[in-house]
Amino acid sequence: MTTFDSTKSSLSELLRDIIAGKIQLPDFQRGWVWDDDHIRDLLVSIARSFPIGAVMLLEAGGEVRFQTRPVEGLERKIPKSQLPEKLILDGQQRLTTLTQTLALDEPVDTRTAKGKKIQRHYYFDIRKAVESPYSLEDAVIAVDDSRQLRSNFGRDVDLDLSTRELECKQLYFPCSQIMSSDDWEATLHQVAPEQFGAYMAFRKLVLTPFRTYQLPVILLKKETSKEAVCLVFEKVNTGGVALSVFELITASYAAEGYNLRDDWFGSNVRNVDSRQARIEKDDLLKGTESTEFLQAISLLTTHELRLADIQAGKTGKQVRPVSAKRADVLQLPLSAWHKWANSLESGFRQVGRFLRKECFYNRRDLPYSTQLIPLAAVLTQLGDRWLEPRIYDKLSQWFWCGVLGELYGGAVETRIANDYEELLRWVDDDEVIPRTVRDASFRPERFDTLRSRLSAAYKGINTLVLREGSKDWFWKASIRELDADEIAMDIHHIFPRAWCERKGIRSDRYDSILNKTPISYKANRKIGGDAPSVYIQRIQHEKQVKLNEEQMNKILATHALEPDLLRSDDFDRFVEDRCSRMVSLIERAMGKRVSLAEEKEEYEMRDEHVFSS
Template structure:
């Protein structure tokens, strides 16, 4: 069954339906943004009978229900409760421009090319249009809201069209009379009959193309799914504006009288507190996206549907899957939000507590934000049970397997759904190992390629070092305490770059996480570019430090560093020893040997369905 029709419609009919409110905008459409130059160009294109592109409309009245609004400029003319017959998906800017310039008496609210807001009435200079039909750009003029053109910084009026009589006498035709000019022609007969012949030529050459102009129209039928509407909008939107899931669901819930935007962002006008702001009171949760919250709602909702299907005796494909995929998020009913939003908000707040127990204290330290989606959904369901040792240990192991196995980059909707369902099963059955725990592996040679502090595994390993209680080499405090006190920290080379290069050590050998550790800027400056055997005594002998060899060695050990190898400037043995020490931290976090390689399950369906 085809989901669309392709036809043509006259510009006059489209403008009439827009004025009558039969054609409106879905509320997810952005505001009208065309500037004065674009408006003039569009008017000239139609006058020359040039194509201006197709418009795409969606039949109203189907299962896809949106909050709607009139085209800009008609807000006061169309009753708020009037239901449209069609919605504009593509062509908003063109149709809004034509409505304001051709069908309304009010001035067009537009902007200059530089973005300054202006109000303009548009006219054709009849003489120029007739005399120069191939240079119509010069015949289209715009005057201010008083229908005057001024010079000398607005002090002198050089053209006054403030009455219909003045328009006729000076032969300037208002664009808002193009589709019906009987009244204007009657005035022309009375005040300037000598110009009527010139006007009739203008009417034939310019007005006739407007009145007979046809636009290609693609009409999506009301059976079109919400996901298809979203995807079609993004494909055809010439402004390059991506439509988010949140915006589409907001428009859908508004049709049921619920303001999702107020719920998430808050509203001072309507005295609604922001759910996002409540979540972001925890610094670790700053930047939580509405789409991520909706994905977690989808996990909770679809899991309940799955349980209901199983309880009803359904099997196989009859049982709905747990999902965080876009198509399923778009199908979330308002009841799902109302049922789960408060529980999930509490779940996200528990995420912050969990992360702190795992020694994360800053948002920038988090390896993945995507992994927080199933984590929040799980915690929303568990409530206080997440602190039970048996559950917490499994939750922590799963988290670190996702981080150190680098499994939450890219398209991860399928993994989110699997992890949510499998974690809940694992909490009750020790043998039901989740795929993320089973799939995760960390090969020893991965250390050699971890150079960017932005990568998930790099961040994770850094936290594993910090949570062992690593101490600074200058200040008498742990690195975590310094970080909390906002004392500048550096991720610094242990064997300095200058020393490595002067010794002939290649960059790919010294510039990895194996030769880096977090220290304060003070300690960093004391190191300089010297060999460890030189900078370590220098640090120890500082008056503010005053450490014995044993005390300094203890500090080094807290960074998973072998003091004797560092003091001996034995770079290669140091690197291999640190590889072993860091591997031990990773093994403890993941609950498996670093050198074990598990065959990873393919998640190709994620990419095929994007």
């Protein structure tokens, strides 16, 4: 069954239905934003009978219900009781422009190309249009809200069209009269009958194309699904901001009298009571997206439906799957939001507690925000049980397998749903191991390519090192304490880059995470480009530091490294040893063995190749 029709509609018919409120906008459509240049270009295109693209409308009255609003400029002219017959999905900017310029007497609220807000009335200079029909862009004139064109910073009036008589005498035709010019023609007969011949030529040249103009119209039928509406809207609005699931659901819930936008973002200026603000009181949860929250609600809702299907004796494909996919999120009824929103909000707060127990203290250090979606839903279901040692250890293992296995990048809706369901089952059944735990692996050669703190695995390994109690090399404090106090921190090369380059060590080796660690900016400045044996002595003998070798070694060792190898400037043995130490941290976090045999062989082969070359 086809879900759309393709036809043509006259511009006059479309404008008539828009003014009558039969065609309106779905509430998820953004505001009208066209500037003065775009408006002029559109008027010229129609006057010259050029195509301006198709319009896409959606039949109203189907299962997909949205809050609607009139086209801009008609808000006070259309009663709220007027229900639309069709909704504009594509063509909002063009249809709004044509409504405001051709069908309304009020000035058009637009802006300059630089974004300055202005009010304009649009006219055709009849003489210029008739004399130069192929240069109509020069015939379009815009005047201010007083219908005057001014210069010299507004002091001089260059053109005054403030009355109908002045328009007629000077032969400037208002665009608001294009679709019906009887009144204007009557005035022209009275005040400037000698100009009627020029006007009739203009009427044939410009007005007739407007009045006979046909637009291609694609009409989506009322049976079109909400998901299809969302996807179609995004496909045809590639030049704008992508429509989020949240915006579409907001428009849908508004049709039932519920303002989801106020719930999430707040209805007052400071928005301190919004759901988002309450969640983001925890710094680790700042940036939590509304769509992520909806995905978690989808997990909870579809899981409940799945259990109901199983209890009803359904099997196989009859049983609905747990899902966080877009199509299922879009089907969430308002009742699902009312049922789960408050408890899920609490679940997200528990996620903050969990992350702190795993030694995350700053949002920028979190490897994946997507992994928090199933975690929040699981903690919502578990309540305080997640703190039971046996359950907590499973959650921790799953979390680190996802991070160090780098399994939550890209499109992960299927993994989110699987992990949510399997984590809940694993809580009570040790044999049902989540596939993220089964799938996760870490290969030591990955250390060579971990060079940026933007990588999830990089962030994870850095946190594993820090939670061992890493201390700064200058200040008497842990790295965590300094970071919390907002003292400037650096991720610095342990063997400095300049020293490595002097020794002929390749950048892929010295830029690896194995040769980096977090220290304060102050400590970094003390290192410079010297060998470790030199800068360590310099730091520990600073008058503000004054540490003996044993004390300094204890501090160095908190960074998962061997101080003696550092002091001896033995880069190769240092890297090999640090690799072993980091692998131990990774194995503990993932609950899995990581083989070092391949890594050692690879280093030997690589070094042999460099030597022979």
